[in-house]
Amino acid sequence: MSAAVPARPAYHTATSQEEIQANLADIQRRILAACQRAGRDPAEVRLLPVSKTVDEARIRMAYATGCRLLGENKVQEAYGKWESMQDLSDLDWAVIGHLQTNKAKFVARFAKEFQALDNLRVAEALDRRLQEEGRALDVFVQVNTSGEASKFGLVPDQVMEFARALPAYSALRVRGLMTLALFSSDQNHVRPCFRLLHSLRDQLRQEAPQGPDFAELSMGMSGDFEWAIEEGATTVRVGQAIFGSRVLPDSHYWPEAAKR
Numbered sequence: 001m002s003a004a005v006p007a008r009p010a011y012h013t014a015t016s017q018e019e020i021q022a023n024l025a026d027i028q029r030r031i032l033a034a035c036q037r038a039g040r041d042p043a044e045v046r047l048l049p050v051s052k053t054v055d056e057a058r059i060r061m062a063y064a065t066g067c068r069l070l071g072e073n074k075v076q077e078a079y080g081k082w083e084s085m086q087d088l089s090d091l092d093w094a095v096i097g098h099l100q101t102n103k104a105k106f107v108a109r110f111a112k113e114f115q116a117l118d119n120l121r122v123a124e125a126l127d128r129r130l131q132e133e134g135r136a137l138d139v140f141v142q143v144n145t146s147g148e149a150s151k152f153g154l155v156p157d158q159v160m161e162f163a164r165a166l167p168a169y170s171a172l173r174v175r176g177l178m179t180l181a182l183f184s185s186d187q188n189h190v191r192p193c194f195r196l197l198h199s200l201r202d203q204l205r206q207e208a209p210q211g212p213d214f215a216e217l218s219m220g221m222s223g224d225f226e227w228a229i230e231e232g233a234t235t236v237r238v239g240q241a242i243f244g245s246r247v248l249p250d251s252h253y254w255p256e257a258a259k260r
Contacts, residue, residue: 010245011222011240011241011243011244011245012244012245013243013244013245014058014242014243014244015058016061017061017064017065020058020061020062020065020242020243021065023241023242023243024047024049024062024065024067024242026241027047027225027238027241027242028047030225030226031045031047031225031226031229031236033226034225034226034229034230035229037230038229038230040229044234045229045233045234045235045236046234046235046236047235047236047238048069048070048071048094048096048218048235048236048237048238049062049067049069049070049071049238049239049242049243050070050071050072050073050096050221050237050238050239050242051070051071051072051081051239051243052071052072052073052074052077052097052239052246053077053246053247054239054243056081056084056085058243059081059085060085060088062242062243063088063091067091068090068091068092069091069092069093069094069112069113070091070092070093070094071093071094071095071096071115071237071239072093072094072095072096072097073095073096073097074097075095075097075099075103075106075107076103076106078093078095078110078111079106079109079110081093082110092112092113093110093111093112093113094111094112094113094114094115095107095111095113095114095115095116096115096116096178096218096237097116098116098152099114099116099117099122099126100122101119101121101122101125104122104125104126104128104129105125105129107126107129107137108126108129108130108132108133108135108137109129109133111137112137112138113137113138113139113140113175114126114137114138114139114140115139115140115142115178115218115237116140116142116152116153116178117139117140117141117142117172118141118142118143118152118153118154118162120162120165123139123165123166123169123172124169126139126169126171126172127169127170127171127172130171130172131171135171136171136172136173137171137172137173138173138175139172139173139174139175140174140175140176140177140178140216140218141154141159141162141163141166141174141176141177141178141214142154142177142178142179143156143159143177143178143179143196143197143200144156144179144180145179145181145192145193145194145196145197146179146180146181146182146193148182151180153178153179153180156196156200159177159200159204160203160204160207160208163204163208163214164208174213174214175214175215175216176201176214176215176216176217176218176234177197177200177201177204177214177216177217177218178197178217178218178219179193179194179196179197179218179219180221181193181194181219181220181221181224181228183223185223187224187227190224190227191227191231193219194217194219194220194227194228194231194232194233195231197217197219198217198231198232201214201217201232215234216234216235217232217233217234217235218233218234218235218236218237219231219233219235219236220233220236220237220238221236221237221238221239222238222239222240222241222242225237225238
């Protein structure tokens with residue numbers, strides 16, 4: 001029997017630089033505590049603040065606190081923010097949501113990272129556009145570890161074959177794997193998603209062709225990042241616990257998935 005979907009936590013909307021800074025400090029304390037419980041070095045874990053739906057004014061507040069890399073789901077939203085904040089020359093962007101091939105040109109133009117690679121057509125389109133731009137892109141391969149039809153990502157059994165094809169795309173710098181865990185307040189349902197990704201990473205590092213080292217594990221969000229750290233996450237993607245609850249449901253950010 002599957003676990004009931006928990007009520008969405010209500011996060012206070014941070015409207016000042018001081019509130020954003022306090023939230024970031026609280027998350028960093030929680031990251032430190034999770035690392036201590038797991039016997040890990042906190043330097044191994046990177047916090048990726050997720051700014052989807054966050055307006056430019058509050059993004060600038062986050063920048064003022066020291067944020068230099070932000071995650072966005074929707075390519076057009078991210079591209080618009082990048083264009084409007086060109087004065088912040090050291091602010092980088094990670095696209096963490098599903099990408100259609102016809103939007104690869106935008107990601108190739110501005111993004112530092114792409115964390116949702118699960119299709120060789122997208123890999124080819126990104127590589128071609130990146131070659132034209134004279135750029136390279138850090139990428140994470142997305143894996144559907146929860147088995148939910150509403151989520152994108154490779155089936156775990158497909159990951160090895162997919163990895164073997166990636167060295168052909170020289171502009172893509174493969175960093176690791178990414179997943180979205182089951183949305184549940186029960187760690188007994190959530191942790192297996194993280195453990196599966198960790199296991200796949202270890203297998204890839206032993207068996208994948210030379211080139212990609214698959215060192216990184218991007219997993220864990222506002223409601224479960226501490227469990228993810230305890231299971232080996234090297235990047236945690238936290239948005240609402242920093243900026244506040246979003247009005248729109250997750251299906252807004254993966255609209256194609258809702259139709260599958």
